[in-house]
Amino acid sequence: MKMNILIERRIIFTVLFIAVALPLIFPIGWKTEVSGYTQMVYDLIESTPDGKVGIISFDYDPSTMTELQPMGEAMIEHAFKRNQKVILTALWPMGVQMAEQALETVLKEYPDKKRGVDYVNLGYKVGGMVTIQAMGRSLSEVFPTDSRNTPYSEIPMLDGITRLRDIAWISSLSSGVPGLKEWMMVARDSHDVPVTGGCTAVSAPGFFPYVNEQRQLTGLLGGLKAASEYETLLGRLGSATAKMDSQSIAHLLILVFIALGNIKAYTTKRRKG
Amino acid sequence: MAIMTTIGIWVAAFFTLCIFSFLYKDNPFYKFAEQVFVGLSAAYWLVYIIYSIMIPNLFAKLSSDFSGNLILLIPAALGVMMLMRIHPKTEWISRYPISIMIGTTAGISMLRYMKSDILQQVTATMINPFASGSVPVIIGNLLLIIGTICGVYFFYFSKKQEGISKWPSKVGIWFLMVSFGATFGYTVMARISLLIGRLEFLLGDWLHIIK
Amino acid sequence: MQKYLLFFFIIIFSSSLSANIFEANDSPWDDGKAIDLRWELSPMVQQVVISRYVSDDNWIPVHSSTEAIGSFTDTGLEANTEYQYRLNATFSDDSLVLLTSAMPSEQWFYMGKLGFLLILLLVCLAILYYIHAAHHGKEFFIRHIAGLDSMEESIGRATEKGKPILYVPGISDLDDIQTIASLTILSHLAERCAEYNTDIIVPCRFSMVLSAAREVVKEAYMKAGKPDAYKSDNIFYLTDDQFGFVAGIDGIMLREQPAANFFMGSFYAESLILAETGFSTGAIQTAGTAQAHQLPFFVVTCDYTLIGEELFAASAYLSRDPQQLGSLRGHDFGKALVILLIIVGVILEILGISNLKEFIAGAIT
Amino acid sequence: MKKSLPLIFAFLVGFVVLLSEFIPHRPFNQIVSTLEGWFMIISGFAILLGQISLIRMNTYKIIHKVPNWQYNLAGLISFALMLSFGLLWGMRETPGILGHGEGITAWLGLKPFDYLFENAYLPLSATLFSLLAFFIASAAYRAFIIRGLESNLLMITAIIVIIGRTSIGTMLTGWLPESLSFWHIPNLADYIMEFPNTAAQRAILISAGLGIVGSSLRIILGIERTYLGGGK
Known part of the structure; x- marks a missing residue:
């Protein structure tokens, strides 16, 4: 019995490994459709006037970067494309490194964007919901300096930005607590700033009730599929799109596993019964 | 520089394979990699707490304008009291900062959860289901209202659920099951994505099989 | 008298027709950071621009509109400071400047x-x-919680087979209320196990949980009148590493083949691995967690599941603690x-x- | 005394936070604003504490040579390495005690802290969680067996969502005419998410939210005091 389980398991592991690897080596190029919630996120940034300042908060660590990093890159790029300025921040310490990596990727295509003028990284702050609440009163109290130790008052793009109300939109890329939910609760429901963002697919179903008439969340990007949809909207062949073939094949395989499992259970039951 | 980058990629590949070896069975490589992870993670937190919180929000303010920021000595003292938790004998001192933190969090979460997760959700369910012209949306809106009410009723414990009052709870559980199914589907997607990311590293950055 | 009234009406009438109104007032019931501006101009107006005075003849525009009658709330101001506003209206052949001022102040209620x-x-x-009321002895009814039915069935099966019961109190520390609720349920289950002389195995991830769990189980055995049957070795610390903990429990399930598994408390990604292995060993499985993401895996792999708040209700039901x-x-x-x-x-x-x-x-x- | 004073603190702080939500007048918002600033600093210390105790526990294991202590030693060494790199040369844009360390950065291609992050921390963290993909596959095979009505509902929804959230769904039912577009699998998956799923998740949010309001209330009033340790 024991051996059986282990061997069976290893076979499944190997098959999955191969199924995910093959489409990476030989891409198929299937198309994706854009869903309504992704469109809402896109429209929010698209309809924000030039020169406005948005916040992108990197609230995740490398464990979920495959899903969230493409969203971060696409959103920075979108803001740059629309001539908006972005503040990068993080409620998770690992988010700071994620933000810098995303920025590096986008800056390759937008080399003339300048730190302090078009974007700034304000770094990591501890405290989650309470800290966001403090940002609602004063950003410079929470962020005395940016990650380069430049004082808040000396950063040109932050001139006239004193508290959350002065921000045009906030996007949180979130894989847990604190993250999107805390931003939504404080920045949207208490300070009336539009909040949008992305989350890992695991937590997406739990965020759907917030995308409602009241717009607690303006749209939602749930997982890699949504990231690739956003890339499609931007007209950018990014890293998420390239991975969707593998995703599709692996999903098919999982369905096959479920079917096989049920057939096996049925036959054993019949043999026994 | 190029050599160090290549070495870095090999180190990364080594650690990746160490973790994957757990799939065969628990082994020394996995245990080693795991402890390295724990150590690096602790150091990462420490460094960021020092450079992003302690220095800019506390020490820099105190050193640039001590008399103007005298009040910051209070949280600094409370913070030090927090560290007293490390010894069983002085642990009681940490109760003061903890009580302040817990009190603040309790106050803020009470307000924010009441507003966002209760009131806003209630008002978001107060919709006219027939406002839309399209049949699927009308049905959807009805499902939304009925599902929310029955779902909340499922979590209502103070009443015997017999006879007719059994039904809302039953319907509530059906909705919960549909939602769990959706969560399951999304979780499959999430987990596979993570694996794709790692394979992309192994096959691309490390082995250069894909570009 | 009538003459005066007539005169008065004429004045009001004419002013509403031709006079241009621009007024500023403190926004009511707020924190003194906003001023309500309101204007009424003759309908021929083409463009309205409102500016706020900053300093040294410096005016910054805060709002623009093309409507003859409108209002706007200027926010982000300082309380108890006088603010001046200027309205520039452009007509097809003329232009007009109106001035007004107001001071925002804080009120005592939003x-x-x-x-x-x-x-x-x-x-x-x-x-x-x-x-x-509960403290003063009032009894409250709690509806039947299906997940709790599994206890009798599990103990029955374990006694019949002579195999132990496995109880995992979640992977969070003692500061998580789910862990506390789980320990309450453990206490009840341990008492029944003691009555039937069935062993109960409790692997723990944190030392705090370990000592609490030992205390709870020991007490339960005493309550059942079998303090000698209590084996403290059956409640043990495994490791505080997440996946290591799961691997350890998997090992126990395959080796000991417990007749029933209970997973109660806070679970994260590992829920799936635990419940799947347990399923394959054919044990009766009961799970309970308030972690919504993990419920799907428990629902499909377990015979009974306490969903969300049911975990806390079960704990209140079993403990009869007035506060709960x-x-x-x-x-x-x-x-x-x-x-x-x-x-x-x-x-x-x-x-x-x-x-x-x-x-x-x-x-x- | 050792317990009652902290309880009073928690009450005062929580109560002022509640009041300031509804009273826009001074001094409440200023007090809360100060508290929020303090909270951040104290939380910083709390995290410091967490990491210090972790390292202390590791050291204890090494000194007392508990089984497998060698692994803890590896952990401790990597901790020391990463910490000193970070403190000496800082990370990314942030300078450390010795500034930006241009020399060593030029040699490594990255700052030493970032080099360790990218080549050790990042792969470890990402791979640990990618293990779950394998476990979900094996669970799909062995545990998702059709049983009662309720688990069937779960399975059917799961299958629609699994297909709908990939390109396969687009291909399978892409040929459907406009009038039947509701049955197009990606649309169906979105519909499930938007209506029944939202309803159920909303019910979960509301009942859990009430639980949080209740426990916050008990903490503020000092009825719930397990956070002080040592039971009631």
């Missing part, structure tokens, strides 16, 4: 949050009332209120009345 406050107070008072019972009853009051509000709200919406909805949602300040 009127927009009245609905919020009332409902919050109502729920809090209900919770306090029921806790108070009272709170639960208070939360139930809240749920009944929510259901009522939704039903009334939907009916009003269908009738086209949205006052209730606006009152609850309130203004965001």
